[in-house]
Amino acid sequence: MAEGLTSVPCNLCGTTTSRPFTRRQGFTVVACDACGLVYVNPRVPLERITEHYNGNESSRIQYYLDAEAADRRSFAEVLARAEALLGAPGDLLDVGPNVGTCLELARERGWRGRGIELNADAARHCRDVRRLDVVTGTLEDAPFPAASFDGILMGDVIEHLPDPQDALRRVASLLRPGGVVLVSTPDIGRWAARALQVKPLEHLYYYSRETMGRALGQAGLEVVEIVPFDRHKNLTGMTHSTTCGTLFQRLAPLFRLARRAFGDLVVRFPLRENLLAVARRPRAA
Ligand SMILES: [Zn+2]
Numbered sequence: 001m002a003e004g005l006t007s008v009p010c011n012l013c014g015t016t017t018s019r020p021f022t023r024r025q026g027f028t029v030v031a032c033d034a035c036g037l038v039y040v041n042p043r044v045p046l047e048r049i050t051e052h053y054n055g056n057e058s059s060r061i062q063y064y065l066d067a068e069a070a071d072r073r074s075f076a077e078v079l080a081r082a083e084a085l086l087g088a089p090g091d092l093l094d095v096g097p098n099v100g101t102c103l104e105l106a107r108e109r110g111w112r113g114r115g116i117e118l119n120a121d122a123a124r125h126c127r128d129v130r131r132l133d134v135v136t137g138t139l140e141d142a143p144f145p146a147a148s149f150d151g152i153l154m155g156d157v158i159e160h161l162p163d164p165q166d167a168l169r170r171v172a173s174l175l176r177p178g179g180v181v182l183v184s185t186p187d188i189g190r191w192a193a194r195a196l197q198v199k200p201l202e203h204l205y206y207y208s209r210e211t212m213g214r215a216l217g218q219a220g221l222e223v224v225e226i227v228p229f230d231r232h233k234n235l236t237g238m239t240h241s242t243t244c245g246t247l248f249q250r251l252a253p254l255f256r257l258a259r260r261a262f263g264d265l266v267v268r269f270p271l272r273e274n275l276l277a278v279a280r281r282p283r284a285a
Contacts, residue, residue, distance in 0.1 A: 005042035011165050011205065012037045012215055027200035035214065038188050038206035046162050061122055064099040070234035070266045075102040075155070078182050079109055081278055082151045085180050085224065090150030093174060095167075096157035097134055100126035107132075111151070116142050139170045146173050152181045156274075159185045159203040168219035175281040181221060183212065183277040184229050192271035212277045221279035229276035234266045 009016045010032040018030035021038050030041045064071070079102070083089055089111040094103050097115035099122055106113045115134035117123040126134035135143065152171050158164045171181050186197035189208035197203060207215065209226045216223050248255075258265065 004044065006045050007042040008039075010035060010037050011039065011163060012211060012218065021206075022194070022198060024198045025200050029198060029200060029206070035211060036208070037211045037215075038208075040200045040204045043200070043204060061099055061119075061125060064101065064122070067234060068099075068101050069264050070232035071101045072105055073232040073266060075105050078102075078153065078155065078184070078276065079106055079111070081276075082153075082180050082182055083109070085278070085280070086150055086178075091148060093144065093149045093152045094134075095139060095152065095154045095171070096160075097126060097132070098122045100130045100132045100134060102153060102155060103132045103134070104130050114144070116144075139167050142170070142174075144174055147176045147179075149174050150176055150179045152179070154181065154183045156184055158183055158207070159197075159205050162204060164205050165215060165219065168215060168221070172220045172281055177281055177283045179281050180224070181216075181279050181281075183216075183279075184231075184274050185212070185277075186273060187228065187275040190228075190272050192273035196271075196273060207275070209275055212275060216277060216279040220281070222282055224278040224280055226275055226277045228272035229274045230268050230270055230272065231274060232266050232268045234264050 010018070013032060013035040015032050015034040017033040018041065019033060021029045021031045023029070027040050027043070029038060031038050089106070089109055092103070092106050092111040092113040094106070094113060094115040097103050097117055098119065100115065103113040103115050103126065113132065115123075115126060115132060116137055116139060117126065117134050118136070118138055120136045123134045123136040126132040152175060154167075154171070158167065161167050175181060185207050186193035186203070187208060188194060188206035189210075193206070198206070212226055213223050
């Protein structure tokens, strides 16, 4: 094993044996022999992961601000699903809200939103610029009482977490009976995610519809549906994308020209690159 890396068992079933899935950025991504969960193993220790998010190398604030027009459309669809299931907006927790685009939209739609964000700069942006109730930290040290939310959103966050199963259990306990959690993440069962979303420095876990269903069930949640989910993208946001190496960054002048001519185009590629899982906390114990 390379120096400074630690080996971890399968987060979903505890099995320690796995087969190679792929190699990327000098890391090995494996698939669990027992349940098929795909994850980075061995990986960098926890402290270095936390540093990564506070060093602003990932989740750059400017990117999320530039992607806002597209993100609002994606989040509107997610919130609409929760509203349909619950009957009305209620208390919402956004896990990893970054600059707070979804929480602001949720507030406009009648939700009472709160957030917990690891990136201190992004959390401050939520509080100071958008007047949102967002605390800095992680779910483990979250100050929220049990059963205090009707909806919890984990938008493109579970793949970054060092212990996603623990996070899902915490989410289940924070939900009121009948409350819903919405999880979006790359769908490793799809070629687009395998080609574009394997980024071992940022994404530690890779779910398919099967492993996501099992993860939610194991956390005590009832799966309502797991559907393909393509996020909207806009030209301005795409100039920051690292998904195609530096391709989009090199095309940035062209995108800026296009934006001047046509406005900030919002597009959606039907790649089925992500999944959206919707699950409920059962009403009766
Ligand atoms: Zn497993």
